[in-house]
Amino acid sequence: MLDTIRFIISLLLTLAGLFVLLSGVVGIFKFKYSLSRIHAGALFDTAGIVLMVLGVIVGQGFDLTSLKMLIIIGILWLTSPVSGHLIGRLEITINDELEKDMVVMDERMVRHEKEGD
Amino acid sequence: MAKIRNDYEHSWWPRLLQWLEDGSTRLDDELTAEMDESREGHLLPTHEDVAAHEAKLEERRNQKLADELAMYAHAHEWTRTKGAKLANWAYRIMSVVICVSIIWVLLQTAAYLPPFGSPDNPVNNEVSQRYIEKGMEETGAVNIVAGMILDYRAFDTLGESNVLFIAACSVLILLRVSSDKHDPTSVHQLEVEADDRMYEPKNDIILQHTVAFLVPVILLFGVYGVMNGHISPGGGFSGGAIMGAALILYLNAFGFKRTERFFTFKTFKTVSVCALSFYAISKAYSFFTGANHLHSFITPGTPGKLFSAGLIPYLNIAVGAVVCCTMYAFYTHFRKGDM
Numbered sequence: 001m002l003d004t005i006r007f008i009i010s011l012l013l014t015l016a017g018l019f020v021l022l023s024g025v026v027g028i029f030k031f032k033y034s035l036s037r038i039h040a041g042a043l044f045d046t047a048g049i050v051l052m053v054l055g056v057i058v059g060q061g062f063d064l065t066s067l068k069m070l071i072i073i074g075i076l077w078l079t080s081p082v083s084g085h086l087i088g089r090l091e092i093t094i095n096d097e098l099e100k101d102m103v104v105m106d107e108r109m110v111r112h113e114k115e116g117d
Numbered sequence: 118m119a120k121i122r123n124d125y126e127h128s129w130w131p132r133l134l135q136w137l138e139d140g141s142t143r144l145d146d147e148l149t150a151e152m153d154e155s156r157e158g159h160l161l162p163t164h165e166d167v168a169a170h171e172a173k174l175e176e177r178r179n180q181k182l183a184d185e186l187a188m189y190a191h192a193h194e195w196t197r198t199k200g201a202k203l204a205n206w207a208y209r210i211m212s213v214v215i216c217v218s219i220i221w222v223l224l225q226t227a228a229y230l231p232p233f234g235s236p237d238n239p240v241n242n243e244v245s246q247r248y249i250e251k252g253m254e255e256t257g258a259v260n261i262v263a264g265m266i267l268d269y270r271a272f273d274t275l276g277e278s279n280v281l282f283i284a285a286c287s288v289l290i291l292l293r294v295s296s297d298k299h300d301p302t303s304v305h306q307l308e309v310e311a312d313d314r315m316y317e318p319k320n321d322i323i324l325q326h327t328v329a330f331l332v333p334v335i336l337l338f339g340v341y342g343v344m345n346g347h348i349s350p351g352g353g354f355s356g357g358a359i360m361g362a363a364l365i366l367y368l369n370a371f372g373f374k375r376t377e378r379f380f381t382f383k384t385f386k387t388v389s390v391c392a393l394s395f396y397a398i399s400k401a402y403s404f405f406t407g408a409n410h411l412h413s414f415i416t417p418g419t420p421g422k423l424f425s426a427g428l429i430p431y432l433n434i435a436v437g438a439v440v441c442c443t444m445y446a447f448y449t450h451f452r453k454g455d456m
Contacts, residue, residue, distance in 0.1 A: 078330070
């Protein structure tokens with residue numbers, strides 16, 4: 001009985017993670033501009049990874065391996081958004097026709113990026 | 118037959134014979150013709166002759182040019198329309214043919230492979246049996262793979278480390294820019310390289326904070342991988358790659374000024390050469406004593422302890438240092454042209 005409940009919870013978590021990852025992939029291919037794509041890619045990473053790994057942890061039972069998996073979640077939560085942020089900065093710096101593709105809210109920030117530190 | 122006779126008559130021997138017999142008629146004829154021309158006053162061409170000749174030449178040249186241009190235009194037109202279509206078709210057909218042939222070759226190879234897990238497979242011979250049964254006892258390494266690559270086949274691993282070192286040397290030869298401030302060419306090259314990096318995000322505060330937290334962890338993990346290569350999965354190559362990746366991450370976040378404080382070209386040279394020579398010398402000692410059945414102070418020790426398995430941990434450290442330095446050197450040279 002307990003095993004069945006655990007399996008169902010793990011299945012639900014994994015399926016939710018899969019759904020998030022799938023929607024992120026669709027977003028990456030559907031959006032036109034790189035910044036919108038980064039928006040999709042950087043968001044689905046965090047939510048999808050935590051759901052998938054939690055599903056694995058629940059399905060396997062809590063022990064030392066689950067602790068390691070939690071560390072993996074921490075590392076990926078640290079690195080994935082930072083890489084998305086860096087790609088976004090590079091795109092702002094090198095794209096000279098940013099206004100054509102999207103609405104620029106903060107002109108001053110973009111100019112500051114382009115001129116460099 | 119007639120051709121052979123013609124060839125014979127035109128070769129030098131019969132002509133010589135003919136000349137000896139009754140003089141060279143052809144030479145005489147040509148000489149007289151030239152004399153005739155000069156006698157008629159045609160030795161110096163007149164003004165009109167030259168003009169006519171030039172006009173004729175000009176006309177011929179123009180004609181040739183026009184022909185050539187027409188040919189080029191035709192070729193250009195052809196490549197744009199018919200040729201493009203043909204190339205497209207050829208490309209498609211060739212891609213399908215190449216794909217199918219590669220698939221066929223691979224499938225044929227796979228069909229000849231021995232069945233998976235069968236005890237009669239050629240891999241299950243006395244070599245692997247010996248490694249599995251006596252590996253821990255003889256080398257002292259719990260990780261059989263470490264015992265294999267750094268003890269039984271240490272010579273092979275030395276070759277691999279040297280391959281990495283030689284690759285690093287080739288990259289140095291091809292990409293290194295001399296940082297000589299007085300040489301105008303090197304100054305120009307350095308400027309070009311710096312221009313290449315102009316648009317990279319610099320001094321990113323988010324990245325710097327993340328890296329300040331992550332790099333020590335990654336480095337520690339790399340050191341753990343190297344040091345425990347003979348006990349758990351890991352080893353010089355993987356641990357060294359992790360350490361090199363940590364250095365590259367640090368460089369990306371903080372720039373060359375910060376990394377140059379602890380890692381310069383001199384460090385690279387010293388560490389690589391020292392590690393490789395230590396590897397070669399220690400393994401030479403081990404091979405010498407082993408082959409001559411001499412007493413060696415290297416013992417396997419207690420398997421599972423950190424300082425056990427004879428030379429393996431130290432060789433792992435040497436390999437890890439070489440791999441780490443090589444990765445970092447590759448990265449810096451492809452990015453800056455110098456360290």
